[in-house]
Amino acid sequence: MGLKNRDDRICEYLLPHLNNYLFDELSEKYLKKAGLDDILSGVPIPVRKDEINAVSTETIAKGMAFVIGCDPKFKYTDNYIAYIFRVSDKSFAYALVAEGVENARKNEYEHACINFRAAMLLDPENVDALYCYGRACKDAYENGDDEDFIARFKAESLEAFEEVTLCRPDFAEAYYFLGYGYINLGLYIKAKLTWDEFMKLSKDEEKKKEISERLDSLEEPVEIEEGYNMILSGKFDDGIAVLEKYTESKFQDWWPLWYYLGVAYSCVGELRAAEEHLKRVLKLSPSNTETMSELVNVYEKLGEEEMAEKYRKKIEIVAENVEKDREEVMKDRGVKIN
Numbered sequence: 001m002g003l004k005n006r007d008d009r010i011c012e013y014l015l016p017h018l019n020n021y022l023f024d025e026l027s028e029k030y031l032k033k034a035g036l037d038d039i040l041s042g043v044p045i046p047v048r049k050d051e052i053n054a055v056s057t058e059t060i061a062k063g064m065a066f067v068i069g070c071d072p073k074f075k076y077t078d079n080y081i082a083y084i085f086r087v088s089d090k091s092f093a094y095a096l097v098a099e100g101v102e103n104a105r106k107n108e109y110e111h112a113c114i115n116f117r118a119a120m121l122l123d124p125e126n127v128d129a130l131y132c133y134g135r136a137c138k139d140a141y142e143n144g145d146d147e148d149f150i151a152r153f154k155a156e157s158l159e160a161f162e163e164v165t166l167c168r169p170d171f172a173e174a175y176y177f178l179g180y181g182y183i184n185l186g187l188y189i190k191a192k193l194t195w196d197e198f199m200k201l202s203k204d205e206e207k208k209k210e211i212s213e214r215l216d217s218l219e220e221p222v223e224i225e226e227g228y229n230m231i232l233s234g235k236f237d238d239g240i241a242v243l244e245k246y247t248e249s250k251f252q253d254w255w256p257l258w259y260y261l262g263v264a265y266s267c268v269g270e271l272r273a274a275e276e277h278l279k280r281v282l283k284l285s286p287s288n289t290e291t292m293s294e295l296v297n298v299y300e301k302l303g304e305e306e307m308a309e310k311y312r313k314k315i316e317i318v319a320e321n322v323e324k325d326r327e328e329v330m331k332d333r334g335v336k337i338n
Contacts, residue, residue, distance in 0.1 A: 002124075003072035003117060009152040010137070014070040014114055021046045021063060039082040057087050065096055069118030081122060093123035100132055109140035127167050131174055134160030138177060148326050157181060165197075172201035176211065183214075186256060188221040189229075224251060228260045236264040255284040259291055266298050274298050287318045 023044035031037040046063035047055055064080035074080075084092055100115030116133035119126055137157035144150040158181040164174035175198035182191035195211045202208050227242030243261050251257055262277035275298050281291040292311045299308035 003121060004077065008072065009156050010113065011071050011073075013149060013152070014110060017110065017114065018046075018067065018070055020049055021067070022049055022052065023047075036083065036086065039079050039086065043076050043079045061087055061092065065092070065118040065122070066114060068121055069096075069114035069116075072117060072121055077121070084122060090123050093119040093126055093129065096122070097126070097129050097132060100129075100136065104132070104136050104139060107139075107143070109136050109143065112136040113140065125167075127164055127171070130160055130167070131164045131171065134158075134164065134174070134177060138181070146325075154181070154184065158185070165194075170201055172198055172204070175201065176207060179211070179214075186225070188218055188225045192218050192222055220246070220249075220251065224254070224257060228256065231260045231264045231267075234267075236268050240264050240268075253284060255281045255288065255291075258284070259288075259294075262291070262294060262298075266294065266301070271298050271302050275302075287322075289315045289318050292318070 023046055025042065025044055026036075026040060028037065028041065031040055045060055046067045048059065048063060051059050061084050064084060068074055068077045068080050071077075096115045096119040100112040100119070103109070103112035103115060113133060113136045116129050116136055119129035120133065123129065134157045137153045137160060141150045141153035141157065144153060158178070161174050161178035161181060164171050165178060168174070175194050179191045179195040179198060182188070182194060192215060195215055198211055199208055199215075202211075223242060224246055227239045230236075230239035230242065240261060243257055243264075246252070246254075246257055247261070258277045258280040262274045262281065264274075265271070265277060266274035275295065278291050278295050278298065281288055285291070292315045295311045296308045296315075299305070299311070
């Protein structure tokens, strides 16, 4: 996972943890004497506020690791990595993984993520750090309390587990958690394929029994997702035939079922049926702006401009409310909003 070379989903949630640090430069005299002027000249050093009177090579290295774990794109990341390797070696990354595991055990999931991210920056081929990072992100979003936080950590967790399976295709536990990640996103076909692989690889009989039962329950959700895919590929009548039989089943509260039917009916010209199905979505998911956009399209096709404008305004209101809620949450967490 190239943390430095991609958009960072969760950095803004980790940055407030740096409020416990002060930054100051070491004197040029000291740097030259220690042989560090080539990498630390003009570079601010992080020091924990509660360790300001006990600064050492170890506390500096740990502070640097914490900073780059919070923000891999920090201006001095390369300098910090160079310093850590000047005073230690790859064993430092393993120590960070161990510390992250202890953080997770104490339910300090964001701190765990920070340590695992730092370990991956120091040792990009450390698959254990990557796997533990996926676990920590999963634990964080499962204990999260706002939609943006949950969505970002969920995506981060999923990507980590996917990358573990690519780096180490025989890593059974990664398939176990990846399957659940796909389930949470409604990707039942991927979940089935992933858990099939887990069943081949795992020697954990208890978990295999658990996943075997899960696989048995996926038959209908997989067919529903296949119906979605038919509609996405332009096979509207086929998709409608598959999905309509589930509208009076235990899946009738799945809003995507009604959404895809609404889209399909709109595409085949059955606009009133599309309207009916899309409105059913909004009963189940009132702030669903994608559905509102589809209703705008339906009403435009029907020539009902007043109704189209009604839903355009609703989309704007929902977007404004979402942004206000997000700003409030970030403010409460001590995150600066640009």
